Amino acid sequence: MTAGTSHSGGCQCGAVRYRAAGELGYPHICHCRMCQKAAGNYFLPLGAVMRTDFALTRGKPKWFRSSDLVRRGFCGDCGTPLFYDIPSAESVNITLGSLDDPxxxxxVMQSNTDRKMSWFHALDALPVEPDAGSSEREEAIAASNHQHPDHDTNHWPFGAQT
Structure with a gap:
């Protein structure tokens, strides 16, 4: 990535959007139990951006203090985890899965691997489901999709003033 790199992202419903200028520092996967619970997943990918290079472009996240040092930002409408923040730090961490282009x-690193799932090494050996093709269910989901697209929009939902 170059210094001119810019990243945008946001939550699943589009109520909260952000932009980060420059390269994201220390992109890593955290396996700690707190990140597992915050993500509702087995790990949480994070990358840091300097506060001076970060801006909310739509809406405001809700915050949960997961410890005395850390707060976690998420969309209050759809629940998407977005930020890991130490308010006294010069940077804020963005959840890499919330980027428009994850x-x-x-x-480049993993942290807190003592909490990493013991069976991760076996994932590539799991059978892979065949692509379902174009079923009625998939077509119905596609036709009624309410997920924000992976790019900035002037208005969301489309046609609404925000």
Whole structure:
């Protein structure tokens, strides 16, 4: 990535959007129990951006103090985890899965691996479900999708004033 890199992202419903200028620092996967619970998943990918290079572009997150040092930002409407924040730090951590292009930032490290799932090494050996093709259920989901697209929009939901 270059210094001119910019990342945008937000929650699933589009109520909270952000922009981060520059390269995201220390992109990593945290396996600690607190991150597992905050993500509702087995780990949480995070990357840091300097506060001076970070801006909310739509809405405001809700915050949960997961410890005396850390607060976690999430969408109050859809619940998407968005930020890991130490208010006294010069940077804020963004959840890498909330980026519009999550493939653009590759983690370089893992942390708190003592809480990493003991069976992760076996994931690539699991059978892979075949692609379902175009079923009625998939078509109905696609036709009624309420998820915000992976890019900034002037208005969301489309046609509404925000």
């Amino acid at each position: 493939d653009a930032v590759r983690p």
